[in-house]
Amino acid sequence: MTAESAATLAARVPDGACIALAPDYSGCSIATILALAARGARELHLVAVPQLGFQGDVLIGAGCVGIVEAAAVSLGEQGAAPRFQAALRAGTIEMRDATCPAIHAALQAAEKGAPFMPLRGVIGSDLVPNRPDWKVIDNPFGVDDPVLVVPALAPDVALLHAPMADREGNVWIGIRRELMLMAHAARRTLVTVEEIVDGRLLDDPALAAGTIPALYVEAVACVPAGARPNGLFGRYPPDRAALAAYAEMARTEEGFAAWLGRQLATPEAVGA
Numbered sequence: 001m002t003a004e005s006a007a008t009l010a011a012r013v014p015d016g017a018c019i020a021l022a023p024d025y026s027g028c029s030i031a032t033i034l035a036l037a038a039r040g041a042r043e044l045h046l047v048a049v050p051q052l053g054f055q056g057d058v059l060i061g062a063g064c065v066g067i068v069e070a071a072a073v074s075l076g077e078q079g080a081a082p083r084f085q086a087a088l089r090a091g092t093i094e095m096r097d098a099t100c101p102a103i104h105a106a107l108q109a110a111e112k113g114a115p116f117m118p119l120r121g122v123i124g125s126d127l128v129p130n131r132p133d134w135k136v137i138d139n140p141f142g143v144d145d146p147v148l149v150v151p152a153l154a155p156d157v158a159l160l161h162a163p164m165a166d167r168e169g170n171v172w173i174g175i176r177r178e179l180m181l182m183a184h185a186a187r188r189t190l191v192t193v194e195e196i197v198d199g200r201l202l203d204d205p206a207l208a209a210g211t212i213p214a215l216y217v218e219a220v221a222c223v224p225a226g227a228r229p230n231g232l233f234g235r236y237p238p239d240r241a242a243l244a245a246y247a248e249m250a251r252t253e254e255g256f257a258a259w260l261g262r263q264l265a266t267p268e269a270v271g272a
Helices: 004-010 030-039 054-061 082-091 100-112 177-185 240-249 251-264
Strands: 018-021 042-047 065-070 094-097 116-119 135-139 146-151 157-166 188-197 219-222
Touching: 004 030, 030 054, 030 135, 030 157, 030 251, 042 054, 042 082, 054 065, 054 219, 054 251, 065 135, 100 116, 100 146, 100 177, 116 177, 146 251, 157 177
Parallel strands: 018 042, 018 157, 042 065, 065 094, 157 188, 188 219
Antiparallel strands: 116 146, 135 146
16 A cells, blocks of 8 residues: 555545545544545535535535535534535535435445436435436336336545555455445545554454455555544544534634634644
């Protein structure tokens, strides 16, 4: 692997890219999110797998986002995502409402190389008429049985943080299968990790099933604590005080700008 940092990973993400992002309870590369904000990325299309939280709100507040595709956007225990809500009210982002199963199905279609995936349980909701890219068709194997089909969704980039990778670029994500799905569906996968370990993760029977093979990974950067203030499974819990402080400051544009300025005040804060 080449030596990478959060900043060099962010430099690999072009303006206008479609980016798959994990939910806050999974593997979020906050270090790379801050580096994208520092770079001044623009018109990103965020795909939540399947919901979006702190990292999405930061990118929206920094003016980096054009489209949000998600089943939900929330800061969880800290309440609503303030910069997301402000952007919606101002009309500065496009919201593409979805459901958790629909997002997973669209990514699974891309993972399998299929043009679309059928889905139950959405027909009759307000979502279908508001998603012209979703279609209702007749089940070819049934009678009077309409089904929804969603087109394959292949993000340009999957961005994630994981506990470890080996020197070949294999990345261990444990039971977080949404991260595996993201890597399989996306055209490119960029990863920050807590540590680079010796040995080959795929050779360890206890780790292999939870490892994204290097085949699906374009670049890895070792950024300890790269998910903070979010938590990382098996490593550290979320910093609830820091997240609460963010939620309070981000209620106003000025407060968010002050918060972001503090985060970007040192090169270390953005993994340079």
